[in-house]
Amino acid sequence: MYEFLRRDAKVAVSYRLQFFFQIASVLSVSITFFFLSFMLRQVEGGIRSLEGYGGRYFGFVLIGIAFSSYLDAALRMFAQAVRQAQMTGTLEAMLATRTPVGAVVAGSALYTLAFTTARAALFLGFGSLLLEHQRLHWEAWPGAALVLGLTVAATLALGVFSAGFIVWFKQGDPVTGAIAGLSWLLSGILYPKEIFPAGVQRLADLLPMTHTLKAMRLALLTGADVSAFSGSLVFLAAFAGVGIPLSLAWFRFAVGRARRAGSLASY
Amino acid sequence: MSAAWAVELRGLGKRYRLPRRGREWLKPWRPRRHQEALAGVDLAVAPGELVALLGPNGAGKTTLLKILAGLVSADAGEARVHGADVARDPELGRARVGYVLTDERSFFWRLTVRDNLRFFAGLEGLFGAEAAARVEYTARLLGLGELLDRRFNALSAGQKQRVALARGLLADPPVLVFDEVTRALDPGRAEQVRRLVRELIVERQGRAVLFATHDLAEARAIADRVVLLSGGKVACEGPFDAVEAEVRAVFRAEAEAEEGALSAILQEAR
Ligand SMILES: Nc1ncnc2c1ncn2[C@@H]1O[C@H](COP(=O)(O)OP(=O)(O)OP(=O)(O)O)[C@@H](O)[C@H]1O
Ligand SMILES: [Mg+2]
Numbered sequence: 192m193y194e195f196l197r198r199d200a201k202v203a204v205s206y207r208l209q210f211f212f213q214i215a216s217v218l219s220v221s222i223t224f225f226f227l228s229f230m231l232r233q234v235e236g237g238i239r240s241l242e243g244y245g246g247r248y249f250g251f252v253l254i255g256i257a258f259s260s261y262l263d264a265a266l267r268m269f270a271q272a273v274r275q276a277q278m279t280g281t282l283e284a285m286l287a288t289r290t291p292v293g294a295v296v297a298g299s300a301l302y303t304l305a306f307t308t309a310r311a312a313l314f315l316g317f318g319s320l321l322l323e324h325q326r327l328h329w330e331a332w333p334g335a336a337l338v339l340g341l342t343v344a345a346t347l348a349l350g351v352f353s354a355g356f357i358v359w360f361k362q363g364d365p366v367t368g369a370i371a372g373l374s375w376l377l378s379g380i381l382y383p384k385e386i387f388p389a390g391v392q393r394l395a396d397l398l399p400m401t402h403t404l405k406a407m408r409l410a411l412l413t414g415a416d417v418s419a420f421s422g423s424l425v426f427l428a429a430f431a432g433v434g435i436p437l438s439l440a441w442f443r444f445a446v447g448r449a450r451r452a453g454s455l456a457s458y
Numbered sequence: 459m460s461a462a463w464a465v466e467l468r469g470l471g472k473r474y475r476l477p478r479r480g481r482e483w484l485k486p487w488r489p490r491r492h493q494e495a496l497a498g499v500d501l502a503v504a505p506g507e508l509v510a511l512l513g514p515n516g517a518g519k520t521t522l523l524k525i526l527a528g529l530v531s532a533d534a535g536e537a538r539v540h541g542a543d544v545a546r547d548p549e550l551g552r553a554r555v556g557y558v559l560t561d562e563r564s565f566f567w568r569l570t571v572r573d574n575l576r577f578f579a580g581l582e583g584l585f586g587a588e589a590a591a592r593v594e595y596t597a598r599l600l601g602l603g604e605l606l607d608r609r610f611n612a613l614s615a616g617q618k619q620r621v622a623l624a625r626g627l628l629a630d631p632p633v634l635v636f637d638e639v640t641r642a643l644d645p646g647r648a649e650q651v652r653r654l655v656r657e658l659i660v661e662r663q664g665r666a667v668l669f670a671t672h673d674l675a676e677a678r679a680i681a682d683r684v685v686l687l688s689g690g691k692v693a694c695e696g697p698f699d700a701v702e703a704e705v706r707a708v709f710r711a712e713a714e715a716e717e718g719a720l721s722a723i724l725q726e727a728r
Contacts, residue, residue: 194580202568280564287527288581289553289629295581450531450548453474453495453521 199302240385245412255380257314268303269354283456328414341427348434355445374400464666471534497690510681519670527557558626567611582629
């Protein structure tokens with residue numbers, strides 16, 4: 192597994208400029224939202240939906256954008272890694288080795304997962320420098336780490352599922368796509384989900400991202416301890432606990448199909 | 459069943475299901491059409507033997523090699539590699555059979571030769587000092603010692619081919635399969651690859667090799683024995699000179715079958 196990480200890190204660093212831009216984009220996005228929240232400052236005291244999250248927009252949206260990358264990761268990391276390897280022919284070379292298909296796919300996505308996590312950390316680190324009248328409650332890190340771990344697990348469940356789709360159909364899957372789209376809309380990345388009517392909020396509560404963000408905000412913005420967001424933890428754990436075995440079974444099925452069709456490594 | 463054979467195929471069969479097309483979607487209860495790729499192939503290769511797998515386009519060569527390498531599953535018969543059936547257990551095929559891919563795109567161009575080989579060594583279960591030593595050893599074997607720290611994209615075509623052979627040897631598999639590996643090479647480079655396979659991999663290292671090609675001269679130059687596949691069956695086998703006449707007849711017949719269509723096209727063009 193480590194071999195995959197090393198390979199992708201080396202490839203990434205070899206595209207120096209692009210690597211630099213990815214880092215720079217974190218800074219520019221943070222600053223953009225900083226100014227947006229600057230504008231909202233006059234009214235933010237009156238935005239009732241922000242109250243539960245410390246009352247200020249910048250802190251709120253910082254958590255939102257930092258962790259929303261896991262949506263992209265789930266949607267794209269496995270799919271893109273597999274697709275790219277299919278197109279170049281490296282997939283066939285990797286599949287001809289004794290490493291099982293699942294490990295090849297997981298390994299190929301590992302770097303994106305690590306990069307996503309590093310990016311989220313960078314967002315928080317840089318963003319916290321821009322925070323005013325508010326600070327990140329780093330002392331709540333055990334809860335935040337727990338949320339992060341469960342988020343990664345939920346991301347894996349979705350990612351493995353979409354990898355199965357790529358292996359079989361050679362194209363992205365509608366399910367993960369729909370979940371990602373709905374999450375952008377409903378889960379409270381840029382605005383609190385509390386602005387929606389109760390029915391829509393209940394739908395939002397079915398999305399893992401909703402729970403990730405809610406729990407992260409409670410922990411990092413208000414310093415709440417785990418008991419304040421235990422419901423979200425349970426949801427994420429259940430999602431991962433059910434989702435990972437299911438998506439693995441689906442993935443194995445898809446690989447068997449592709450092997451029979453002789454299309455394991457073709458595009 | 460003798461375990462003395464490195465590779466032993468018995469009644470190996472494979473049919474690909476064809477995708478539904480157009481109107482067929484309207485009648486999903488109809489059975490799907492199939493393409494028969496292998497129709498009961500029997501074949502054996504001894505350790506230290508090089509068998510050329512000859513056959514015209516579509517004869518089933520690639521399918522056969524991929525089944526051995528665990529990339530495609532068979533639906534009838536057995537494919538034994540040193541006694542164990544890889545048609546049943548594709549993971550075993552992946553461990554015991556080296557599928558040599560010489561397509562230069564199957565490497566990471568932005569990494570050095572060493573990093574490339576280290577990565578594939580990792581996938582073969584070699585790590586740390588052991589992997590480093592193995593990479594060093596295989597690279598030297600193929601005269602790549604000096605090139606280990608060059609980026610892959612800075613190599614010449616011939617050097618890339620040697621890196622591909624080195625990759626095939628990393629895991630030290632007892633059986634290696636080659637699928638038209640000289641197709642994109644000029645005559646000189648093709649000859650170099652053949653000599654490496656013949657003299658290094660088969661004669662010196664004693665591995666069993668199945669070498670697919672549709673080039674008769676290549677088969678004659680490299681193989682101890684040829685097996686001719688045609689329409690998914692073994693049409694004949696033996697030392698090249700003994701079966702040459704029959705091989706030529708099969709290739710000619712296959713080409714003549716398409717002759718009619720061709721002359722129609724040419725007629726049209728006139
Ligand atoms: N993935 C696939 N799905 C459906 N049919 C396939 C598939 N792969 C191969 N076939 C068909 O199976 C038959 C055998 O193909 P195969 O590629 O094994 O032949 P080959 O001897 O390697 O040919 P070539 O010399 O052109 O490489 C052909 O009729 C081919 O069209
Ligand atoms: Mg072929």
